[in-house]
Amino acid sequence: MIPASLLNGLRDATRVLAVSHVKPDGDAIGSLLALGHMLGALGKSSVLSLNDPVPAIYRSLPGADAIVGPQRDAAGFDAVIALDCSSVDRLGRAYGAAFAHLPLLVIDHHITNDRFGTINWVAPECAATSQMLLLLADALGVTIDQPMAQCLLTGLVTDTLCFRTNNTTAAVLAAGMRLLEAGGNLTTITENILEQRSFNVVRLWGTVLDAAQLEQGVIWVTISLAQFEACGANGDDGSLSSLLIRTEGADISATFAEKLGESGAAAVECSFRARKGFDISGVAQQLGGGGHPAAGGCTVPGTLAEATAKVIPLLQQARTNGLSEP
Numbered sequence: 001m002i003p004a005s006l007l008n009g010l011r012d013a014t015r016v017l018a019v020s021h022v023k024p025d026g027d028a029i030g031s032l033l034a035l036g037h038m039l040g041a042l043g044k045s046s047v048l049s050l051n052d053p054v055p056a057i058y059r060s061l062p063g064a065d066a067i068v069g070p071q072r073d074a075a076g077f078d079a080v081i082a083l084d085c086s087s088v089d090r091l092g093r094a095y096g097a098a099f100a101h102l103p104l105l106v107i108d109h110h111i112t113n114d115r116f117g118t119i120n121w122v123a124p125e126c127a128a129t130s131q132m133l134l135l136l137a138d139a140l141g142v143t144i145d146q147p148m149a150q151c152l153l154t155g156l157v158t159d160t161l162c163f164r165t166n167n168t169t170a171a172v173l174a175a176g177m178r179l180l181e182a183g184g185n186l187t188t189i190t191e192n193i194l195e196q197r198s199f200n201v202v203r204l205w206g207t208v209l210d211a212a213q214l215e216q217g218v219i220w221v222t223i224s225l226a227q228f229e230a231c232g233a234n235g236d237d238g239s240l241s242s243l244l245i246r247t248e249g250a251d252i253s254a255t256f257a258e259k260l261g262e263s264g265a266a267a268v269e270c271s272f273r274a275r276k277g278f279d280i281s282g283v284a285q286q287l288g289g290g291g292h293p294a295a296g297g298c299t300v301p302g303t304l305a306e307a308t309a310k311v312i313p314l315l316q317q318a319r320t321n322g323l324s325e326p
């Protein structure tokens with residue numbers, strides 16, 4: 001159910017700052033762009049803002065050119081909408097103190113959402129925030145046009161790995177069908193966004209997969225800064241964990257990627273996946289991150305060795321908990 005206060009808040013707004021999470025993925029960008037189209041259709045103006053640049057694979061989405069960096073001046077805005085974010089820190093600099101006096105409308109599907117908004121619509125039963133925006137469009141009487149369909153389908157397809165994650169319900173497929181009927185192109189998304197990786201990333205996968213470890217139903221890899229550099233790749237997007245979870249005998253997968261944290265201190269970005277019946281969202285949240293039962297992440301301070309020593313036992317415990325539940 002969409003809170004009536006959210007619908008009223010949207011109807012009252014005239015100029016909106018719409019934001020989503022750092023390291024934006026297909027659902028962050030797809031839902032942000034679709035919201036921009038939707039607000040335009042309702043005669044409202046919006047500024048779409050992200051902490052980080054739009055990755056090249058998403059730049060051809062309709063309206064992507066209009067996404068800007070962090071805004072400092074709240075003059076003229078009367079509301080902020082945060083999409084696909086479970087906590088305020090995930091917005092990075094896209095949501096600054098200058099906007100704190102405005103109503104903050106949160107639209108998100110993470111079970112770990114901490115309700116950081118003035119009004120919070122959190123729907124963990126939805127596989128993507130983009131799926132929620134389709135419901136929102138219906139509630140506001142906005143017709144889904146082709147550009148909106150392409151943006152929403154991108155979010156839905158990337159968050160469900162093309163309708164394969166274990167939260168793919170009949171409602172998710174029905175949403176997908178509607179977006180195809182409205183002119184969404186599935187093949188463009190699967191071929192150019194979901195499946196395509198640079199040659200450098202493929203070489204990086206080769207290097208790190210060779211050293212994968214599987215113990216007590218948890219499989220994991222580590223990526224050092226030196227390995228990123230040697231392959232000319234930067235950062236992990238979670239797809240290695242999605243690849244690893246296919247391994248026979250693994251119920252939970254993890255990727256540990258070394259990075260320089262704030263003030264240059266060593267830190268490790270962790271990405272987790274779990275098969276149906278197992279839940280990594282608690283571990284991700286406990287470590288200061290968040291996500292869903294089947295996919296989550298966090299950043300922990302320290303070296304790769306320190307991170308794996310701390311996190312692997314927690315994941316193995318989560319795996320044991322899953323085995324003991326009916």
Ligand code: 5GP
Pocket residue numbers: 086087090237238239241270271272288289290291292295296297298299
């Ligand atoms: P991925 O492994 O694809 O990067 O992320 C999987 C899921 O976990 C996504 O839904 C993402 O929003 C969430 N997630 C990943 N890293 C973090 C984090 O550091 N903090 C929070 N709150 N969520 C995260």
Ligand code: MN
Pocket residue numbers: 027028084109127128129159
């Ligand atoms: Mn999402």
